[in-house]
Amino acid sequence: MVRIAVDLNRCQGYAQCAFLAPEIFTMHGDEALLYDPEADEAQRAKLAQAAAACPVQAILVDAVDAVDAVDASAEAVSGAR
Numbered sequence: 001m002v003r004i005a006v007d008l009n010r011c012q013g014y015a016q017c018a019f020l021a022p023e024i025f026t027m028h029g030d031e032a033l034l035y036d037p038e039a040d041e042a043q044r045a046k047l048a049q050a051a052a053a054c055p056v057q058a059i060l061v062d063a064v065d066a067v068d069a070v071d072a073s074a075e076a077v078s079g080a081r
């Protein structure tokens with residue numbers, strides 16, 4: 001399992017991640033990003049590509065320590081589904 005965190009304060013909704021790893025990241029409307037915080041190990045390569053492509057480096061892969069910092073935002077977004 002790969003843990004993912006997205007710093008939604010940084011995310012500008014460029015959607016590069018959603019193009020590169022649509023199984024994990026989806027855009028909801030023009031700017032809101034939804035993502036699965038626990039991806040399958042098989043998605044690791046795609047995730048790395050998505051993280052590298054993010055123009056503002058908002059995606060943290062294997063972000064065990066960082067998860068707490070952005071948890072509140074992630075919950076706010078998943079609650080909006």
Ligand code: SF4
Pocket residue numbers: 006010011012013014015016017018025033053054055056057058059
């Ligand atoms: S690529 Fe980065 S800025 Fe764009 S939607 Fe994904 S996380 Fe947000």
